Amino acid sequence: MRWVLIVPLWVFLDQSVTVEERGYSQVNTCVDLPTFNYKQKPTTSRVQCAVACSQEPNCMSFSIPMTGPSLCYLNNATFKHTGCSYGTFKHFSLEKSPERPCWHGGSYNTTTSDCICYNGYIGNWCQTLMQDCSEGWNLPYYNKLKAVFSIHPITSPYPFKVFCEMVHKGKLVILRNTPDALNVDFNRTFTEYKDGFGDLEGNVWMGLQRFHYLTNHRNMTFKVVVKTSGVAIKMTDFRQRFYNDFRVSNETDGYRFTFSASEIKPGTSALGDCLTDMVGLPFSTIDNDRDTKVGNCAKIHLSGWWYKKCGPCNPMGKLQPTSERIQNDDPWYIHMPIDGDLAALEVKLMLSYHG
Template sequence: MLKEGKCFLNFGLLADDCGNGVNLADSVYFKKKKAVKTCMNNGTLVNNDCVCYGGYVGTYCDRLMTDCSDGYREMYQDVITGSYEILPPGAPQSFTVTCVMKHGGRTDILRHFKTVDKLNRTWAEYVDGFHYGQRGTWIGLEKLYWLSRSKTLDLIISLEKIKANSGYFKIVYENFEIGDSSTNYQLLSAQLNRARSEINATDCLSDLIGSSFSSYDMDNNQVQGLGCPAKYGGGWWYNGACAQCNPTGNLYQSGGARTGNDDEVFWGPIDWSPLGINIWLQN
């Protein structure tokens, strides 16, 4: 304002001097400059909006996304597939996951597509997670626990069909949740949504609720000596009848028909041998 012919800047104005002021009734007014954002965590400013990378979201790239669905809604709609750092609510630390963004943000749990890749892994590997070959991945039970406890999630299973009958066989479970390490990652909840699944999809998981995860070196099946992980060729949730599905088994890709081997990948009574299998979580 003007006082005795002099200009004084009010507190909070960003003008450096009175050179651009406008005289109005013995006062000089300035428009306050628009505040410039400062993007955090290596975000870049584009048209005064922060563009975030690597899993960071928010107005200032100030937080990690909680899962891939959160990332899709907040920032990454134009990305197809990539690796991102996430921090589910309550998790003691962040971790890296693979996100498939084109379907609204899906978090990779299992990606199994090569006949040479065997998933008959140790308990420690199933807990920590592992990558194999060019495309294969298992997220790890500890990460899966933190993801499933944080919000209501869908578990989506997709089996790639034989070439003569191309496409995917999809099964969708709602309200998927597992327990923590003290329960050996017990399956707590999984509700088949038949309206969103193939019409003849088998409900493999309902009978397994209450079962703990097992591997060949940590058989938590209630029926001792049954040896489901060794019989089926991979880790999974098993009960007294093992399971009606085997997503972590071996991919024989025998030209179409099921081989009849206990350790091949299958889901229920489907009579064809899949080319591969994906399992995702989505909010």
């Protein structure tokens, strides 16, 4: 019998990478557990704690008790040197240096004397996270990428991951319903719609709470994009509509939305308007019926949405077979206001900064 020894990744890191090589320096201060501590994790070494901090978008320093339980305290601010060394904790702060000027794993560009950032960090030294995708789309190291990034809107108490299309001012995906990814069931509870579900790189619903944070930190445009069968056989087309200054309220208010104007951009194929009549309505799900119809629209359509009388939009409905060119009358399929009632082959809902 052959035995395989499985060794945790941190063991190798502990032997090959020092705390200093990860960009942290010990700070001499008599502060014990700081007020800016936000998380604790079990640890066996300073390096393992440094690894944990480097993987947290909000972590700027960490603390380890000199005696007692082996815990790693992650902090969202850095310490200042006071020259004191009699505290009960050892503190390590993320610091720039001439040799390692870039924070959060950024690479120093000696030609331009600034940093190439990763994972959603921006700034000359990769010191902050983007508020949304629009803050990174025109940076040379993010431009044209379509990938998962970390962001931190100022209205959110925590950072979170999103899928960004770094083109045309940066677009953040709220919903993707496509046959080109693993199927996701959109017939979900209110809690699931609040928290989000699916795969950021596939079919996904970002979540109402994040939708609220994203639309209340600055003016955002909500973009509805529907891929349809074309007028001619074997052709496809994209229909678009834009909603400016789009805002989603908080959970207490039912995640109601408002916007200032609806428009179609010149040169794009028209998509009908199915949100104006829904302004001010709360979000409905199978277990939280808040539409204006007798009965539950979410149960009829098998998906959550801002329903009034069960129409005319159902972007999170089931996808029709690609061979079908006309919208199916069955209520559980995707329904969108498209000229000629052409079938929706894919739906994306996205946000971008409306500056």
